[in-house]
Amino acid sequence: MTDFFNALTLLGNFLIIPGLTYGSQLALGALGVTLVYGVLRFSNFGHGETMAFGAMVTILVTWGLQSLGLSIQPLPTALLAIPVGILATVVLTLLIDRFVYRYHRERKANPVIFLIVSIGVMFFLGGLIRFIIGPGDQIFFDGTRFILKAREFKQMTGLNEGLSLKMTQAVTIITAVIIVAAMFWFLNHTRTGKSMRAYSDNENLALLSGINPDRVVLITWILVAALATIAGTLYGLDKSFKPFVYMQLLLPIFASAIVGGVGNPIGAIAGGYVIAFSELILTFAYKKVVLYLGPDNMELESLVQFLGTDYKIAVSFIILVIVLIIKPTGLFSGKTI
Amino acid sequence: MKKTAIAMATAAILGSSVALAGGHAKTVKLGVVLGFTGPAESLAESMARGAELAMKEVSASKLLLDSATVSHVRADSTCVDASAAAAAAERVIASDKVDAIIGALCSGATISILQNVAMPKGVLLFSPSATSPALSTLEDNDLFFRASPSDARQGQVISEVLQEKGIKSIAMTYTNNDYGKGLADSIQSNFEAAGGKVTINTPHEDGKGDYGAEVGALAQAGGDILVVVGYLDQGGKGIIQSSLDAGAFDQFFLPDAMIGDSLLQAIGPDLNGSIGTVPGTDSNGAQIYAELAKKDGFEAGPYSPEAYDAAALTLLAMQAANSKDSNAVKAKIFDVANAPGTKILPGELAKGLQILKDGGQIDYVGATAVELIGAGESSGSYREILVKDGENTTVRYR
Numbered sequence: 201m202t203d204f205f206n207a208l209t210l211l212g213n214f215l216i217i218p219g220l221t222y223g224s225q226l227a228l229g230a231l232g233v234t235l236v237y238g239v240l241r242f243s244n245f246g247h248g249e250t251m252a253f254g255a256m257v258t259i260l261v262t263w264g265l266q267s268l269g270l271s272i273q274p275l276p277t278a279l280l281a282i283p284v285g286i287l288a289t290v291v292l293t294l295l296i297d298r299f300v301y302r303y304h305r306e307r308k309a310n311p312v313i314f315l316i317v318s319i320g321v322m323f324f325l326g327g328l329i330r331f332i333i334g335p336g337d338q339i340f341f342d343g344t345r346f347i348l349k350a351r352e353f354k355q356m357t358g359l360n361e362g363l364s365l366k367m368t369q370a371v372t373i374i375t376a377v378i379i380v381a382a383m384f385w386f387l388n389h390t391r392t393g394k395s396m397r398a399y400s401d402n403e404n405l406a407l408l409s410g411i412n413p414d415r416v417v418l419i420t421w422i423l424v425a426a427l428a429t430i431a432g433t434l435y436g437l438d439k440s441f442k443p444f445v446y447m448q449l450l451l452p453i454f455a456s457a458i459v460g461g462v463g464n465p466i467g468a469i470a471g472g473y474v475i476a477f478s479e480l481i482l483t484f485a486y487k488k489v490v491l492y493l494g495p496d497n498m499e500l501e502s503l504v505q506f507l508g509t510d511y512k513i514a515v516s517f518i519i520l521v522i523v524l525i526i527k528p529t530g531l532f533s534g535k536t537i
Numbered sequence: 538m539k540k541t542a543i544a545m546a547t548a549a550i551l552g553s554s555v556a557l558a559g560g561h562a563k564t565v566k567l568g569v570v571l572g573f574t575g576p577a578e579s580l581a582e583s584m585a586r587g588a589e590l591a592m593k594e595v596s597a598s599k600l601l602l603d604s605a606t607v608s609h610v611r612a613d614s615t616c617v618d619a620s621a622a623a624a625a626a627e628r629v630i631a632s633d634k635v636d637a638i639i640g641a642l643c644s645g646a647t648i649s650i651l652q653n654v655a656m657p658k659g660v661l662l663f664s665p666s667a668t669s670p671a672l673s674t675l676e677d678n679d680l681f682f683r684a685s686p687s688d689a690r691q692g693q694v695i696s697e698v699l700q701e702k703g704i705k706s707i708a709m710t711y712t713n714n715d716y717g718k719g720l721a722d723s724i725q726s727n728f729e730a731a732g733g734k735v736t737i738n739t740p741h742e743d744g745k746g747d748y749g750a751e752v753g754a755l756a757q758a759g760g761d762i763l764v765v766v767g768y769l770d771q772g773g774k775g776i777i778q779s780s781l782d783a784g785a786f787d788q789f790f791l792p793d794a795m796i797g798d799s800l801l802q803a804i805g806p807d808l809n810g811s812i813g814t815v816p817g818t819d820s821n822g823a824q825i826y827a828e829l830a831k832k833d834g835f836e837a838g839p840y841s842p843e844a845y846d847a848a849a850l851t852l853l854a855m856q857a858a859n860s861k862d863s864n865a866v867k868a869k870i871f872d873v874a875n876a877p878g879t880k881i882l883p884g885e886l887a888k889g890l891q892i893l894k895d896g897g898q899i900d901y902v903g904a905t906a907v908e909l910i911g912a913g914e915s916s917g918s919y920r921e922i923l924v925k926d927g928e929n930t931t932v933r934y935r
Contacts, residue, residue, distance in 0.1 A: 350784020
């Protein structure tokens with residue numbers, strides 16, 4: 201029986217907790233992408249950099265707070281700085297919309313043009329971020345690092361394997377649940393949320409029933425900026441902040457949105473977890489798990505690993521391709537791209 | 538094609554004029570071709586200053602050849618861009634007409650310069666810091682030297698340290714490039730030959746946000762210690778942080794590119810008890826050099842002493858050959874670097890030049906107690922390191 205719990209702890213430590221954390225980060229990112237796609241009807245390649253921008257402002261404010269000696273132990277100070285980050289990102293996205301996207305929207309430009317324009321925005325933001333904070337690694341985490349340490353867990357339970365739970369992992373998962381719940385309540389139960397859904401469903405019909413399109417666009421960008429900042433900050437807290445990493449994150453985020461069904465918020469969240477867990481499950485080495493669960497005197501030379509960890513990013517590519525071939529509308533039937 | 542032909546013709550004319558100048562040279566020019574941009578850029582400035590310090594010293598003595606003054610020109614070889622490295626070297630030879638090149642910093646750039654420029658043009662190339670084992674066996678017309686040891690040697694030293702600590706099995710991960718793969722393979726073959734077991738030897742990419750998956754695989758393979766052949770500001774740090782977070786390993790082995798204060802600060806007390814190796818010597822040359830550097834206004838960083846030695850050896854060999862022609866100089870490098878002869882420490886280059894002028898022999902010790910072996914590389918002495926109370930402390934030299 202101990203062996204079974206050892207195996208379970210091992211999976212929990214290296215698969216389930218990291219998977220839930222990474223999945224939550226992807227889900228929040230994908231929610232932003234899917235909102236832009238659903239309401240504004242284009243694939244926003246600038247989303248990764250928007251996340252980085254929000255995280256960057258949050259970091260700068262965090263440093264300010266830290267130098268003032270403000271903190272909310274045991275939680276990281278960055279949580280206190282997020283509202284300022286959101287505010288700055290809202291201003292940024294609205295400015296970009298005003299000076300870049302509005303021009304194309306008024307001309308009813310083809311989605312492909314929007315997509316290319318958003319790539320331009322991505323490079324612009326990337327440059328801006330590197331100009332302000334530089335391309336290097338920034339660590340802005342403070343507060344208590346662990347809720348549960350692997351060594352303490354071993355002593356507590358007497359098992360061979362340790363289970364560790366980082367503060368950032370708990371914060372990420374809890375925040376994601378709160379944000380997602382709030383988001384659904386907003387879309388389903390408020391007048392503004394309903395008008396957004398109506399606009400996304402059928403633009404002309406929405407206009408005829410008196411919905412103000414400028415207001416819908418405004419609200420969408422505000423939500424997107426808030427989601428991006430929160431997702432970016434949580435990712436930076438849990439891993440580390442580095443501008444380049446956010447650009448790399450764009451692929452799994454898009455894969456999550458598309459797998460779930462782009463334009464569909466439920467799909468974005470499900471997609472986030474599907475991508476996160478497939479990446480981890482396929483690249484995890486199961487050697488010790490097999491040893492624990494197998495017969496007592498079993499010898500095992502191989503690592504029992506499906507794919508090398510180098511192929512992690514390829515997993516999201518493969519899932520993306522398979523979904524686009526077999527079910528282009530995604531698991532939860534969003535729109536086809 | 539026409540351009541290449543003209544360039545080659547120019548080079549040929551240049552080459553012959555240089556040869557003619559011979560012992561009557563009034564000026565000597567060295568190229569300092571290092572990775573001023575790229576992943577190792579933080580090392581380059583201190584290295585360049587080191588090489589230039591040796592040149593300044595020789596210039597001031599007025600004893601080189603026909604009281605020649607030594608000037609230098611810097612060029613950026615980058616660290617990862619092989620064609621940029623070759624272009625930089627090409628430029629300093631063609632338009633600045635350097636007599637020899639000190640460089641490059643990284644192994645990849647060095648190989649590119651050696652094969653594409655130094656060998657075809659017949660110019661001496663002396664690297665302070667390229668450590669790839671591949672450079673030991675590469676064809677070089679005897680034009681290539683390095684003041685750093687090959688990683689084949691470091692692998693041997695690391696294996697010895699592990700044996701002495703009674704470590705029977707290791708898990709290993711390396712940064713996915715020439716340096717990482719070369720050193721990891723060398724550690725593995727040495728450690729296995731000595732009866733140890735390598736449970737896993739797997740690459741990691743630098744610059745990722747998350748190393749959880751890599752650490753997961755390493756943890757499953759298990760081992761007494763995790764050998765991290767990476768960079769301290771890059772993936773190496775990420776791997777160690779992730780391992781500690783997940784409780785996968787609590788002792789690490791840190792090869793040369795992982796030794797530095799930034800890692801100690803980033804990881805904190807959890808790193809205590811980890812061990813490592815870095816090129817180093819207990820000869821007083823290192824100390825003298827550090828003081829010389831401070832007087833000149835810079836900090837003697839990693840591989841800065843090697844850069845000083847590379848430049849000093851090149852100039853001393855010119856004196857011994859009584860010529861600045863690379864083909865004459867290359868034959869004299871071993872003579873001035875190794876015994877027999879009067880020992881020459883940093884700051885004593887004038888003494889060395891005088892002895893050579895009078896027809897005597899010298900054994901250049903320099904800042905790194907350099908002893909050239911094999912195809913012209915440093916035999917390599919290493920400092921064994923133990924992380925204690927948040928500091929890199931020296932256990933002993935080997």
